[in-house]
Amino acid sequence: MGESLYPVPAQWAANALVDEAGYNAMHARSVEDPEGFWGEHGLRLDWIKPYSTVKQTSYHKEDFGIRWFADGTLNLCANALDRHLATRGDQVAILWEPDSPTDAERRITYRELHEDVCRLANVLKAQGVQKGDRVTLYLPMVPEAAVAMLACARIGAIHSIVFAGFSPEALAGRIDDCGSRIVLTCDEGLRGGKKVPLKANVDAAMDHAPGVECVIVLKRTGADVPMVEGRDIDWHTATAAASTDCPPEEMNAEDPLFILYTSGSTGKPKGVLHTTGGYAVWASMTHQYVFDYRPGQIYWCAADVGWVTGHSYVVYGPLINGGTTVMFEGVPNYPDPSRFWQVVDKFKVEIFYGAPTALRALMREGDDWVKKTSRSSLRLLGSVGEPINPEAWEWYHKVVGENRCPIVDTWWQTETGGAMITPLPGATALKPGSASKPFFGVQPLLLDNDGKVMEGAGEGCLVIADSWPGQMRGVWGDEERFFNTYFTTFAGYYFTGDGCRRDEDGYYWITGRIDDVINVSGHRMGTAEIESALVAHAKVAEAAVVGMPHEIKGQGIYAYVTCNADVEPTEALRKELVQWVRHEIGPIATPDVIQFAPGLPKTRSGKIMRRILRKIAENDVSSLGDTSTLADPSVVDHLVENRPALA
Numbered sequence: 001m002g003e004s005l006y007p008v009p010a011q012w013a014a015n016a017l018v019d020e021a022g023y024n025a026m027h028a029r030s031v032e033d034p035e036g037f038w039g040e041h042g043l044r045l046d047w048i049k050p051y052s053t054v055k056q057t058s059y060h061k062e063d064f065g066i067r068w069f070a071d072g073t074l075n076l077c078a079n080a081l082d083r084h085l086a087t088r089g090d091q092v093a094i095l096w097e098p099d100s101p102t103d104a105e106r107r108i109t110y111r112e113l114h115e116d117v118c119r120l121a122n123v124l125k126a127q128g129v130q131k132g133d134r135v136t137l138y139l140p141m142v143p144e145a146a147v148a149m150l151a152c153a154r155i156g157a158i159h160s161i162v163f164a165g166f167s168p169e170a171l172a173g174r175i176d177d178c179g180s181r182i183v184l185t186c187d188e189g190l191r192g193g194k195k196v197p198l199k200a201n202v203d204a205a206m207d208h209a210p211g212v213e214c215v216i217v218l219k220r221t222g223a224d225v226p227m228v229e230g231r232d233i234d235w236h237t238a239t240a241a242a243s244t245d246c247p248p249e250e251m252n253a254e255d256p257l258f259i260l261y262t263s264g265s266t267g268k269p270k271g272v273l274h275t276t277g278g279y280a281v282w283a284s285m286t287h288q289y290v291f292d293y294r295p296g297q298i299y300w301c302a303a304d305v306g307w308v309t310g311h312s313y314v315v316y317g318p319l320i321n322g323g324t325t326v327m328f329e330g331v332p333n334y335p336d337p338s339r340f341w342q343v344v345d346k347f348k349v350e351i352f353y354g355a356p357t358a359l360r361a362l363m364r365e366g367d368d369w370v371k372k373t374s375r376s377s378l379r380l381l382g383s384v385g386e387p388i389n390p391e392a393w394e395w396y397h398k399v400v401g402e403n404r405c406p407i408v409d410t411w412w413q414t415e416t417g418g419a420m421i422t423p424l425p426g427a428t429a430l431k432p433g434s435a436s437k438p439f440f441g442v443q444p445l446l447l448d449n450d451g452k453v454m455e456g457a458g459e460g461c462l463v464i465a466d467s468w469p470g471q472m473r474g475v476w477g478d479e480e481r482f483f484n485t486y487f488t489t490f491a492g493y494y495f496t497g498d499g500c501r502r503d504e505d506g507y508y509w510i511t512g513r514i515d516d517v518i519n520v521s522g523h524r525m526g527t528a529e530i531e532s533a534l535v536a537h538a539k540v541a542e543a544a545v546v547g548m549p550h551e552i553k554g555q556g557i558y559a560y561v562t563c564n565a566d567v568e569p570t571e572a573l574r575k576e577l578v579q580w581v582r583h584e585i586g587p588i589a590t591p592d593v594i595q596f597a598p599g600l601p602k603t604r605s606g607k608i609m610r611r612i613l614r615k616i617a618e619n620d621v622s623s624l625g626d627t628s629t630l631a632d633p634s635v636v637d638h639l640v641e642n643r644p645a646l647a
């Protein structure tokens, strides 16, 4: 397919914060003189005690460490709220759209948000929460989720959000790992007209999370949920009685802000730790430049706060920047596939930031659902979570944006805190499917399999050469895992886990994960996690999970399962195993295919040959490669012959 190029529209080049020349100059300075560059841009925040040092970072074993603005002090909540009160106290900070279009929206001003946050912060303090304590949030997309994050930041508590689609088992594991004594949840969530029993899930998690002493319960649906005497507190009653005065805690730049669990290629999900100063600089600066954001513009990031995108681009980035951020409780196709664009029209959204999986699902429903809405307020579109295929990109550009709106395809990770490779709308000509160029301070490199730096055009492993302020600082509770996971594959570089191509123009094209992580609808799943859920079932002896191409989700989950010798692999068992995985992890981990396998292809030393399993899952069986090193090559024939027909 010929590659198209979309030049920067003239009015964007003229009016945006940076044009192409500006970007080139700023990027060059950011990598040549990081001290000077970030020393200046760190001043975008209000510091209590100014920093005198900027960058103290090393990726090398001898002196490994990542510290930014290390002797400065600040409070992130004060940066997101208090400092706007004098100038924009009555501006809407959060514009909330409920699940059902017939329910009323909520418009919460900066002043009201400040009050709500202070009240909840005082409730947390009254429950004994102190600076450095972990607080688990298991909340749907309601404004109170943002209130809870900011309340934690205000008193220096570390929030750990667990996506409200995770099961009680997954929730318990995350509560336990970070030692939270307190959980904030709600009676029930509401998504696409369906109720999600969040409080019941928390209750069920308690068997495996014995350290929890207090659960604060928000009313959303008003369902009659049992409250445990002495442990459970009603959110509204407690906050109504609390004071609206709560001075922000003075935090060091390197004090932890939040933990967010994410899947890796091995082991349990890890608690990615972000700290205060560098993260706040990164979230706010990327938000401002990537979206060319001006305070007060109506901006909508359609991500859930349970994921990092929700942290940086629903809550922290936009609020630090004095923005009006839309929070949407529902789903793109409820009550019908026009919903996104109806909300755009209702609130006159100027900037819309969404995920390729949602766009592909909507594209399949046909253009009429889009075209019957106006969308005339839209100026800029964004994409995040997985590579956007050029076909979906073109549709987004032409049908949703009516050829008027640039698309910023932002590549980044939970670990990076914010966008890393991304166009800037006034500076970067666009190529559909390419995340394009590095943000300020980012030095991407491609390495070949021997770890040699590649020059010019080519495809290799994507690493980042030097630290940036928004970089994660550690894995909660496991210092070595941080270094071992990210800095040992290629010594001296941050390893992203992604493959990438660079073209003749220096544009980056992410090709997807090259480790054992699969990306299902923009959600990261570790294959090891799903495998250990499967083998935890009494009838399963062994399991191997790989990704398979999926039209809507990007990747689907393909599981090979070997049953215990006395077990008959039936259709009923297949269904039971699908339910089992949903129960162990959550619906996002639902296997798309389970293939019963009497044996798995293994090397003579017993290592499962995933490369072969991937090929079979992709139905690319003509190129299985060399199978002669297998302990028993006939298992491959059996797998190929018995590959289930896919729907």
Ligand code: WTA
Pocket (backbone or CB within 6 Å): 262, 307, 308, 309, 383, 384, 385, 386, 387, 388, 409, 410, 411, 412, 413, 414, 415, 435, 496, 497, 498, 510, 512, 513, 519, 522, 523, 524
């Ligand atoms: C993938 C989400 C291509 C990538 C912010 C990365 C992308 C993983 C893009 C991180 C993009 C995210 N183009 N791939 N624009 N954005 N990815 O931690 O594989 O949930 O490593 O962070 O998603 O997923 P995570």
